[in-house]
Amino acid sequence: MGCGITTVKYLLFIFNLVFALCGLAILIAGALSYANIDRVDNHLHNVDVSGSPIALIVVGSIVFIVAFYGCCGAIRESHCMVVTFAVFLLVILITEIAIGIVAFVNRDGWNTAIHDSLTDMFGRYDQDEAIKKDINSLQKALECCGIDGPDYWKTSIPEGCCVNPDGTCSAVTDPKQVFQEGCVQRLEELIHAIGLLLGVLAIVIGIVEIIGVVFALCLASSIKNKDRRVY
Numbered sequence: 001m002g003c004g005i006t007t008v009k010y011l012l013f014i015f016n017l018v019f020a021l022c023g024l025a026i027l028i029a030g031a032l033s034y035a036n037i038d039r040v041d042n043h044l045h046n047v048d049v050s051g052s053p054i055a056l057i058v059v060g061s062i063v064f065i066v067a068f069y070g071c072c073g074a075i076r077e078s079h080c081m082v083v084t085f086a087v088f089l090l091v092i093l094i095t096e097i098a099i100g101i102v103a104f105v106n107r108d109g110w111n112t113a114i115h116d117s118l119t120d121m122f123g124r125y126d127q128d129e130a131i132k133k134d135i136n137s138l139q140k141a142l143e144c145c146g147i148d149g150p151d152y153w154k155t156s157i158p159e160g161c162c163v164n165p166d167g168t169c170s171a172v173t174d175p176k177q178v179f180q181e182g183c184v185q186r187l188e189e190l191i192h193a194i195g196l197l198l199g200v201l202a203i204v205i206g207i208v209e210i211i212g213v214v215f216a217l218c219l220a221s222s223i224k225n226k227d228r229r230v231y
Contacts, residue, residue, distance in 0.1 A: 008222055012074040012082070012215040016067045019212060022205055023063030029197060030056025056198065062092065063205065070216065079223040086216035093209045096202050114191070115147075115184050122147055122183075125158075136160030136167075139183060142190070148182035 034053035066088045073081030124131050139145055139160030146152025150161060150172045159167030161178050169177040 008215060008219045009074050009077060012212075012219050013071055015208075015212050015215055016070040016074065019070070019208055020064050020067035022208055023060050023065075023067055025060070026056055026063060026201055026205070027060030029201060030054070030058075030060055053194065056201075059092075059096075066092065070212070073216075074219060077219075077223050079220050082216050082220040082223065086213050086220065089209045089213050089216065093206055093213075096206060111188055114187055118147060118184055118187070122152070132158075139179065142183055142186040143179050144181050144183035144186040145179040146182055147184055149180060150178050152182070 030053045034057065066085065069081065069088070070085040072078075073085050121131060122135060125135055126132070136158055137160065139158065145157070145161035150157060153161070157169060157172060157178060162169035163175075163177055163179065171177050173180075
């Protein structure tokens with residue numbers, strides 16, 4: 001190929017530094033998302049919403065490790081390491097596309113699972129003290145009230161719906177006293193925000209990975225041609 005081996009080597013090295021930073025960004029985004037999800041996940045029953053942030057943390061770690069491997073391959077001008085790096089990038093890219101397709105196809109299933117889980121959980125509010133505590137904690141964490149709003153509670157408003165930290169409130173329609181959004185809507189909004197973050201990161205990382213594969217294959221070809229000339 002017409003690429004100068006030195007130029008391509010340092011381009012790939014710079015790319016891997018950017019790629020490593022992207023990996024750290026994904027990892028940090030996953031950690032922040034997990035921190036937000038974890039404050040409500042412990043209070044949910046029969047539905048796990050922490051999978052996506054954990055996936056971000058795992059992917060971010062893998063991306064960082066692969067980038068480090070690519071840096072070593074570029075600096076050492078190792079044909080085997082550079083080709084392996086390109087293969088790793090392709091595998092990660094294909095995996096991201098597959099996960100994205102599955103998540104898009106099953107997005108309605110998530111909403112149904114959240115609605116069904118919360119409906120079952122709230123329906124047992126007066127039957128179990130532990131569930132009552134979880135529901136109030138969930139409402140405080142999400143700043144929501146009932147399944148679809150304060151009107152869900154026919155008799156009295158639970159302390160978890162109250163804006164005041166002491167759990168006292170009276171005017172149901174006053175947003176300064178009682179949270180007005182339903183918990184299903186708030187949880188769906190939170191998951192949607194995390195999904196949007198995942199989508200944006202996937203697109204950015206995907207573009208970076210394609211560039212990385214091109215650089216890696218170009219460098220691998222240059223290294224192979226150089227070895228042929230030597231021998």
